[in-house]
Amino acid sequence: MANRGQKRVKKDFFPVFATFELKMLESLNFHFAFYDWLLVIIVSALGTISAYLKDPQLKAVTATIPIPCGFAYIAVGLPMGASNAISGFMCLLYVHIVRILHYKAKVPIVLSIIAGLAFFVCLGTFLMPRVPDSEAFFIGVCIFDCILGIILFQTQTYKPGVRYKTPLPVYIKAPAIAFVVSGLMLIKNWMGGFCTSFPMMNSIVSYESRHSLGDQCRQLPLFLIAAPFMFVEMHFIETRLGWNHWIVLLCGYVLFAAIYWPLNQELKRRVRAAGGVELQPPSPK
Template identity: 80%
Template sequence: MLESLNFHFSLYDWLLVFMVTALGTLSAYLKDPQLKAVTATIPIPCGFAYIAVGLPMGTENAVSGFMCMLYVHIVRILHYKVKVPIVPSIIAGLAFFVALGTFLHSRIPQGEAYFIGACVFDFVIGVIFFQKQKYKSGVRYKTPLPIYIKAPAIAGVVSGLMLIKRLMGGFCTSFPMMNSIVSYESRFSLGDQCRQLPLFLIAGPFMFATMRYVEIGFGLNHWIVLFIGYIVFALIYWPLNKELKHRNEINYNSNMPAEAKA
């Protein structure tokens, strides 16, 4: 009964809890808002969720990447525009992701054309957002709480989020566990988190496709497949992140008053 209610955690589930807790705690003590956002977009939790779920990369994985970007914009709009407190905003964003993911779980077609189409869609949306987004300086902030309080609190939140993991199927790999932690820690600079997600949409499809066809074509161990996917992701994500940082600095400096530049 416990297992049917998703209360049973496998070794890989606990490993995922540990990794997300570690990254979430790291984000809490980083002052740079962009670095906080980076911790939410590097696919370590995504990869360990892939191992834990044990399903090949498919259309759901590609679609969930876009859903993750919708999540961060929902949180940003609710918190900044509608003035909803950050915690209810995060809960609303998660509820949207879970509701949509649960609805689509048994309805997303799994053919190759659909998978490739979803990857292309992610890539195009990522490029458009990356090219069109504007920079506004985020607030440098780190938690004042000691790590022996912050880390267990984050672990508790992550463990709670894991309870709904199996409801999501392939959507679990991009379920915003890490993004929900970073949304709270970046509540003064949610724009930086939103600007970082297009990088995942650009690099993620190449990782998904590589992992899918390496696994199907060669039948390699999931850990080897994941390692290959990480390499592909890093080769694309790293230069994009440097470019984003460069654009942020240029736009920030161009908006500074003349006396501040002197």
């Protein structure tokens, strides 16, 4: 009888435990949907490419092209709105927090990145239930982003950065980046619309550009200028025409590229005009 009772307990326990474990993992956002895995693959691939680029400005470009942003939009399934525009500005704050902590306060780069991400998550979580849903507010934030981007682009200083690429072989670097990106994905659902500009790529590039964080900071104004036009176009195509998300995203990419490309060419021209020789990173002690 005792053995039969133990068997019944075991039979009842394991399905209940499995259900509890599944619910717990889902509540912690450990359950990835198809688009989540697609986003992990895309960001991991871009992050790995950035690690092997020597040009710091090209590294910064990989952090500002909206491929991860677009796939996050598909994964989240929410229309473009004010939270997307605000998160673009928050990315600018993130890169400057990392730069100031690492260069001015001499905080190790990994801790600086963690602090920047913590700021983004805390601010995004605080703002998410408080951001107005109105189109007028959304347009206003987009105008603010664009004007701020233009002001920064016209007033920031330009100088050649530090050329550096990772010495690690790709079979070590790529899995390491994929592991980090998967960890960052765990907080995706907490961020709602703020997820689309969550600094997944920026955090990878911040580490890979740790000898030249100024290039990453100089690149963000280009995103602030081009992205609001993309956000507005995608919002109105989706809400007025009801087109498929992939078509909406493609339209957004075309407009973003048309604005971003000439701005990036001008940025490169200004860096070249600043003169000087690109420095090499300090040798490890």
